[in-house]
Amino acid sequence: MVGKLFIPGPSEVRRAVLEELSRPQIGHRTQEFRELFASLKPGLKKVFFTQNDVLISTSSGSGLWEAASRCCASKKILHAVNGAFSSKWADVSESCGKEVVRVKFGNGAAVKACDVEKALSAGNYEAFCMVHNETSTGVASCLEEMSEVMKGFPDVLFLVDAVSSLGGMKIEVDKLGIDVCLASSQKALALPAGISVVSVSPRAYKKAETVSGRGYYFDLLEMKKAYDKDETPYTPSIPHLFALRKQLERIENEGIENRLERHRKMAEYARSWAKDNGFEMFPEKGHESDTVSCIENTRKLDFKSIKQEMAKKGYSVDSGYGKLNEKLEAEGKHTTFRIAHMGDLTLGEVKELLAELGSLF
Numbered sequence: 001m002v003g004k005l006f007i008p009g010p011s012e013v014r015r016a017v018l019e020e021l022s023r024p025q026i027g028h029r030t031q032e033f034r035e036l037f038a039s040l041k042p043g044l045k046k047v048f049f050t051q052n053d054v055l056i057s058t059s060s061g062s063g064l065w066e067a068a069s070r071c072c073a074s075k076k077i078l079h080a081v082n083g084a085f086s087s088k089w090a091d092v093s094e095s096c097g098k099e100v101v102r103v104k105f106g107n108g109a110a111v112k113a114c115d116v117e118k119a120l121s122a123g124n125y126e127a128f129c130m131v132h133n134e135t136s137t138g139v140a141s142c143l144e145e146m147s148e149v150m151k152g153f154p155d156v157l158f159l160v161d162a163v164s165s166l167g168g169m170k171i172e173v174d175k176l177g178i179d180v181c182l183a184s185s186q187k188a189l190a191l192p193a194g195i196s197v198v199s200v201s202p203r204a205y206k207k208a209e210t211v212s213g214r215g216y217y218f219d220l221l222e223m224k225k226a227y228d229k230d231e232t233p234y235t236p237s238i239p240h241l242f243a244l245r246k247q248l249e250r251i252e253n254e255g256i257e258n259r260l261e262r263h264r265k266m267a268e269y270a271r272s273w274a275k276d277n278g279f280e281m282f283p284e285k286g287h288e289s290d291t292v293s294c295i296e297n298t299r300k301l302d303f304k305s306i307k308q309e310m311a312k313k314g315y316s317v318d319s320g321y322g323k324l325n326e327k328l329e330a331e332g333k334h335t336t337f338r339i340a341h342m343g344d345l346t347l348g349e350v351k352e353l354l355a356e357l358g359s360l361f
């Protein structure tokens with residue numbers, strides 16, 4: 001049974017947005033399409049707090065990992081690794097033929113700017129990659145501190161995965177000097193899975209011009225050429241673009257700052273619910289995400305049956321990131337479960353969910 005989604009992606013999509021998917025198709029080389037595409041640009045820039053281009057890819061976020069890794073370095077990339085997704089991105093860079101060095105942090109730890117600074121000083125890197133919001137552990141790293149460090153390395157591009165935070169946590173791309181910031185549709189943007197968005201700085205395009213082997217589908221320069229004509233290089237998922245137009249309107253109506261505040265409130269509520277119910281938060285203190293709360297299962301709840309019981313009540317919940325839990329279990333530590341409070345969910349819905357969850361133990 002499918003319930004309302006409180007899992008860390010795909011997130012719950014509102015009916016008005018879902019309905020956009022069933023609009024009749026339009027040709028992607030028509031004026032109507034160009035008008036649709038152009039109408040998306042201002043709203044996307046607002047969500048990213050940027051004047052940079054925000055490109056749209058008909059792929060999930062992983063495709064944009066590949067785009068960033070392929071296009072932004074000829075050879076050497078430094079990756080911060082503090083969980084499953086940051087680790088995976090580093091693997092993707094390697095599989096794109098780049099020489100990857102990893103600066104590692106423990107599970108539940110945030111990326112530390114001083115360690116990154118040391119690592120950057122030790123090598124001739126072209127790009128530095130980090131995940132802002134490690135969905136596997138619910139850890140949000142500090143982009144402001146990292147941005148300060150990056151100022152000392154003007155030749156290194158700053159690439160950020162904001163897959164599970166964009167639209168739910170503030171990421172001021174221009175202020176932070178982020179060259180590439182990528183996000184998936186199915187997380188805090190509360191859209192159906194299937195597209196992803198990426199802001200790209202002029203510096204990143206310039207670098208890409210010097211990089212060979214960028215491929216075609218994920219070549220940021222191909223995407224840029226089409227973007228400037230309000231088009232995409234190839235047939236995009238047109239239904240998603242209708243849905244994105246609707247969702248950007250909805251974000252504008254709510255106000256981006258109100259949206260971020262709503263996420264802060266939902267997160268605060270989830271954290272205090274955890275504490276009041278005798279649990280501990282998994283992330284390092286002060287680095288808890290506003291879009292997903294990762295909670296230590298200190299009371300050893302049987303999440304297999306809880307998930308089933310919650311599904312019967314109409315809620316879809318998560319029992320923690322599989323590989324992380326396996327590792328924690330092997331180390332004799334408490335496993336985790338995650339409460340996602342991202343996208344268009346309201347504080348009222350989070351309260352309702354947690355009350356139902358609490359009634360099961």
Ligand SMILES: Cc1ncc(COP(=O)(O)O)c(C=O)c1O
Pocket residue numbers: 009060061062063085131133134135136161163164184185
């Ligand atoms: C932080 C993070 N990065 C990247 C990905 C991969 O994104 P996608 O599944 O959209 O390819 C995920 C997926 O959950 C994620 O949470």
